[in-house]
Amino acid sequence: MVQTQTASATKQLTMVQAINDALKLKLEQDETTLLLGEDIGKNGGVFRATGGLYDTFGADRVIDTPLSESGIVGTAVGLAVNGFKPIVEMQFMGFIYPAYDQIMTHVSRMRMKSMGRFTVPMVIRAPYGAGIRAPEVHSDSAEALFTHMPGIKVVCPASPRQAKGLLMAAIEDPDPVLFMEPMRSYRAQRETVPTDAYTCEIGKGRRLHEGSDISLIAWGAMVAIAEAAARKAEAKGISCDVIDVQTLYPLDRDLIAESVQKTGRAVIVHEAQGTGGLGNDIVSLINDEAFLYLRAPIERVTGFDVPVPFFALEDQYMPNTARVLKQIERAVNF
Amino acid sequence: MNNQFPITKIIDDDGTLLDTSYEEQLTEALSYHLYHHMYRIRTFDRKAISLQRQGRIGTYPPFEGQEAAQVGSAYALGEDDWVFPTYRDHGATLTFGADMTRMFMYWNGRVEGCVPPEGKRIFPAAVPIATQIPHAVGAAWAEKKKGTDNIALVYFGDGATSEGDFHEGLNFAGVFQTPTVFFNQNNGYAISVPFEKQTNSATIAQKAIAYDIPSVRIDGNDCFAVYFTTKEAIDAARKGKGPTLIEAVTWRTGAHTTADDPSKYRPEHLGTDTVDPLERLERFMKTYGHWNDEKIAEIEQTCQAEVETAVEQMENASQPNVDDMFNHVFAELPDHLANQKLAYEAFLKEES
Numbered sequence: 221m222v223q224t225q226t227a228s229a230t231k232q233l234t235m236v237q238a239i240n241d242a243l244k245l246k247l248e249q250d251e252t253t254l255l256l257g258e259d260i261g262k263n264g265g266v267f268r269a270t271g272g273l274y275d276t277f278g279a280d281r282v283i284d285t286p287l288s289e290s291g292i293v294g295t296a297v298g299l300a301v302n303g304f305k306p307i308v309e310m311q312f313m314g315f316i317y318p319a320y321d322q323i324m325t326h327v328s329r330m331r332m333k334s335m336g337r338f339t340v341p342m343v344i345r346a347p348y349g350a351g352i353r354a355p356e357v358h359s360d361s362a363e364a365l366f367t368h369m370p371g372i373k374v375v376c377p378a379s380p381r382q383a384k385g386l387l388m389a390a391i392e393d394p395d396p397v398l399f400m401e402p403m404r405s406y407r408a409q410r411e412t413v414p415t416d417a418y419t420c421e422i423g424k425g426r427r428l429h430e431g432s433d434i435s436l437i438a439w440g441a442m443v444a445i446a447e448a449a450a451r452k453a454e455a456k457g458i459s460c461d462v463i464d465v466q467t468l469y470p471l472d473r474d475l476i477a478e479s480v481q482k483t484g485r486a487v488i489v490h491e492a493q494g495t496g497g498l499g500n501d502i503v504s505l506i507n508d509e510a511f512l513y514l515r516a517p518i519e520r521v522t523g524f525d526v527p528v529p530f531f532a533l534e535d536q537y538m539p540n541t542a543r544v545l546k547q548i549e550r551a552v553n554f
Numbered sequence: 555m556n557n558q559f560p561i562t563k564i565i566d567d568d569g570t571l572l573d574t575s576y577e578e579q580l581t582e583a584l585s586y587h588l589y590h591h592m593y594r595i596r597t598f599d600r601k602a603i604s605l606q607r608q609g610r611i612g613t614y615p616p617f618e619g620q621e622a623a624q625v626g627s628a629y630a631l632g633e634d635d636w637v638f639p640t641y642r643d644h645g646a647t648l649t650f651g652a653d654m655t656r657m658f659m660y661w662n663g664r665v666e667g668c669v670p671p672e673g674k675r676i677f678p679a680a681v682p683i684a685t686q687i688p689h690a691v692g693a694a695w696a697e698k699k700k701g702t703d704n705i706a707l708v709y710f711g712d713g714a715t716s717e718g719d720f721h722e723g724l725n726f727a728g729v730f731q732t733p734t735v736f737f738n739q740n741n742g743y744a745i746s747v748p749f750e751k752q753t754n755s756a757t758i759a760q761k762a763i764a765y766d767i768p769s770v771r772i773d774g775n776d777c778f779a780v781y782f783t784t785k786e787a788i789d790a791a792r793k794g795k796g797p798t799l800i801e802a803v804t805w806r807t808g809a810h811t812t813a814d815d816p817s818k819y820r821p822e823h824l825g826t827d828t829v830d831p832l833e834r835l836e837r838f839m840k841t842y843g844h845w846n847d848e849k850i851a852e853i854e855q856t857c858q859a860e861v862e863t864a865v866e867q868m869e870n871a872s873q874p875n876v877d878d879m880f881n882h883v884f885a886e887l888p889d890h891l892a893n894q895k896l897a898y899e900a901f902l903k904e905e906s
Contacts, residue, residue: 294689
């Protein structure tokens with residue numbers, strides 16, 4: 221999905237390094253780019269996503285803000301309408317809720333309510349998800365609160381290479397983008413990442429593995445789970461089409477429809493709670509686009525309808541390979 | 555704290571000049587400009603209530619009684635400054651240059667009402683309380699970063715000071731020394747809840763102490779006190795001296811909105827304690843020989859005619875366009891939304 225690539229030089233990077241790389245390139249390219257957030261300056265962010273940027277670009281562009289999520293997003297609205305491109309960091313997605321009002325009532329609808337006169341292009345970065353033994357509230361996966369919100373795009377990369385390209389695209393986007401970063405994937409793998417600037421198109425998913433029996437549909441940290449389940453299923457003779465959704469809003473309807481039309485079966489995997497989850501929208505998409513191709517009911521493997529538990533039980537809460545494999549077999553044997 | 559923040563006035567209720575240091579600045583021309591704007595927005599306001607009663611516009615929040623606060627502050631702004639109003643500050647935005655026809659359209663449910671004249675930096679009115687305060691801080695911060703001397707002024711009421719965004723906005727403005735003027739209209743009631751139930755603080759001005767932001771408490775019904783105080787705060791912001799909080803004590807004469815009945819929660823007599831800001835200016839003008847019946851009649855006629863024309867234009871505006879519902883959500887219409895639009899248009903065609 222790498223679309224523009226100006227040089228062949230590459231680096232082996234983790235996802236958090238790739239994110240840092242994208243931010244650095246954008247700060248270099250465009251003087252109006254500003255980073256705002258808690259502990260993102262001298263400290264380089266609690267995950268070091270902004271490491272080194274304060275020293276390079278200074279306190280006026282890599283801004284340590286007060287501990288004030290609504291204040292950060294609210295002032296970013298004013299900066300964005302007045303010529304700057306704010307990239308704000310919510311330290312954890314579980315702490316985005318104080319800013320929800322600003323995002324819901326202004327960020328997402330400023331273009332609409334001013335008929336395009338005032339726009340707020342900005343990126344809200346939010347590390348999300350369970351699996352790193354974090355304290356309470358730090359592990360939420362709240363994408364559905366935002367995919368339900370008209371006027372904001374929601375992006376969630378699964379690998380270092382995609383993270384860099386998608387983040388650069390998000391920063392260039394004329395509309396606000398919520399950029400969800402799977403904490404569990406921050407340092408899980410290194411990948412060959414182009415050194416120069418490139419973008420991956422927002423609104424497009426990607427097929428990671430071509431298969432014919434069943435579609436596995438996932439995003440963020442669940443992509444690795446889906447891939448692992450696919451390998452186990454292949455060993456049992458089940459051929460899986462693995463889709464990384466990547467953009468959660470607007471969904472790549474064509475890719476999902478085409479995959480399920482081919483396989484006639486689908487398992488959707490996400491770690492957020494099932495009720496009201498984005499998986500249900502994907503079920504509805506399949507209903508719209510591929511109903512007559514279905515050979516089995518669509519399966520979902522999601523977090524349970526409980527608050528993400530304290531970490532002693534987080535492994536029980538999150539979908540894992542075994543749970544996904546079980547639903548694959550159930551669909552195939554229907 | 556009341557003592558620390560006494561209400562400052564330039565003219566008294568009976569129109570007498572109290573602060574003689576302003577004597578030379580209270581010119582006939584300034585008096586007429588302020589009177590004209592206040593009469594103009596009052597005419598708009600009363601017309602809007604009447605239109606709502608006749609079912610010609612939707613629910614409307616009147617500002618009568620707050621004309622001096624809104625006109626005095628907006629009149630102090632420079633052409634390139636920013637204004638962040640609430641839904642009750644259309645008196646201020648009209649004074650600053652918002653279009654009257656579009657203002658009526660806004661209260662008739664038309665999104666076109668949020669679009670200011672080209673180049674005019676008037677934000678769409680904030681409906682959720684206090685949310686516009688951080689926006690003004692951000693816009694002012696951007697001006698500071700660009701090195702201009704433009705400022706941002708934000709309006710909010712007494713109830714807004716209980717919201718987190720008020721405190722977050724003031725805190726950011728203090729930390730980053732943004733050129734923001736926080737203009738509070740303390741009209742004593744947040745719908746039905748009186749000020750003393752809103753906060754244990756005796757004043758709103760004192761809340762700025764916590765953020766080390768200068769603040770002042772003024773008589774919000776004294777148009778001169780409002781104008782000169784706001785101008786001083788704006789000038790300080792322009793010169794890089796940072797933000798100021800102004801508490802303008804005023805009174806909403808009417809209901810919260812046309813759907814509200816204030817007699818349920820507010821004793822009638824409270825309103826009569828406060829002298830009407832237009833009458834007060836009239837007394838001053840008469841005392842100091844600025845009042846000319848013919849000139850005033852001319853102003854009043856001009857305003858009446860302007861309001862009538864705006865109503866006519868609002869009522870003759872083209873029908874709302876269904877496309878507008880879809881077209882401004884994103885810069886480019888996403889496919890699924892384009893499909894929803896097409897399907898609905900086809901449905902409408904079938905039905906017609």
